[in-house]
Amino acid sequence: MLLSSNGVPIPFSPELFGPLRATGTSPLPDPAALRERLRADGYLYLPGFLDREEVLRLRAAYFARLPRAYLAPGTTPREGVFSGHVPPELPEHGVAGHPAHAFVRSRTFDRFVGDPRLARLAADLLGGDARMLPRRILRHFHRGTRRASRAHVDFDYMDRGSPRVVTMWIPVGDCPPRSGALVYLEGSHTLPPEAYEPLRDTTDRPGDRRQICHDLEFTARSLGRRWLCADFAAGDLMVHVPSVIHASLDTTTEAMRLSVDTRFVRRDDTPDPRWLRPWSADDGA
Numbered sequence: 001m002l003l004s005s006n007g008v009p010i011p012f013s014p015e016l017f018g019p020l021r022a023t024g025t026s027p028l029p030d031p032a033a034l035r036e037r038l039r040a041d042g043y044l045y046l047p048g049f050l051d052r053e054e055v056l057r058l059r060a061a062y063f064a065r066l067p068r069a070y071l072a073p074g075t076t077p078r079e080g081v082f083s084g085h086v087p088p089e090l091p092e093h094g095v096a097g098h099p100a101h102a103f104v105r106s107r108t109f110d111r112f113v114g115d116p117r118l119a120r121l122a123a124d125l126l127g128g129d130a131r132m133l134p135r136r137i138l139r140h141f142h143r144g145t146r147r148a149s150r151a152h153v154d155f156d157y158m159d160r161g162s163p164r165v166v167t168m169w170i171p172v173g174d175c176p177p178r179s180g181a182l183v184y185l186e187g188s189h190t191l192p193p194e195a196y197e198p199l200r201d202t203t204d205r206p207g208d209r210r211q212i213c214h215d216l217e218f219t220a221r222s223l224g225r226r227w228l229c230a231d232f233a234a235g236d237l238m239v240h241v242p243s244v245i246h247a248s249l250d251t252t253t254e255a256m257r258l259s260v261d262t263r264f265v266r267r268d269d270t271p272d273p274r275w276l277r278p279w280s281a282d283d284g285a
């Protein structure tokens with residue numbers, strides 16, 4: 001199988017891809033064990049941490065806000081199947097006037113991300129009372145765009161505040177690699193930034209040094225590490241540290257890729273001020 005990210009192909013081979021290590025959620029290990037695993041791996045993959053039905057309700061609620069022509073005829077918003085046609089009157093994803101912009105400011109969205117289990121997990125991982133940063137992102141990709149998240153570490157986007165951050169990534173729907181899953185570069189949170197600095201010269205966005213690279217095969221081979229991935233299902237939760245390299249794959253399935261990412265810091269830490277406002281896709285943060 002050939003995957004791609006930002007249109008650049010990458011073979012789905014054992015040399016380049018491996019499985020994410022799952023942490024069981026029933027019961028969830030104790031906080032010390034969770035912290036130790038996050039420290040060791042740079043991520044926690046928590047299958048079924050959230051209620052699948054609740055996640056699918058959020059999926060339905062978002063896709064129901066899009067013009068009907070976005071969805072394939074005879075399918076439901078909950079399925080989120082792309083029609084192949086983006087209504088031309090729709091603004092760019094996530095800017096004012098696009099449904100994603102209003103959705104991240106809605107009560108439905110607030111209730112979902114306000115799930116106390118997420119805040120509790122963040123507090124357990126950060127070792128103190130945690131606060132969710134208001135800039136919470138809703139990402140939506142569909143087949144045909146050859147657009148995905150380039151290899152990056154979160155701290156490069158939030159380096160004006162405390163580095164003691166945990167990110168939670170929530171697939172809002174089933175999300176196998178071909179639907180545009182997130183992938184993590186194995187053990188990359190232990191690399192000194194100088195190790196991947198030279199990769200920033202190989203880029204399809206020369207004006208932005210924050211991302212590391214858009215070519216995932218080149219990144220894996222240059223750093224001698226595999227991309228770790230999973231067949232994500234609605235209800236799964238990923239948590240990661242701000243120093244782990246991650247990226248996403250292109251969406252090539254009929255089903256659209258929808259996800260939420262949100263970050264927590266300790267209440268007694270100072271966060272990057274750019275993350276204190278609700279997300280807008282053109283906010284430059």
Ligand SMILES: O=C(O)CCC(=O)C(=O)O
Pocket residue numbers: 139148149154167168169182246247248259261262
């Ligand atoms: O969903 C994506 O494609 C990127 C998400 C991400 O980079 C993050 O959650 O830190």
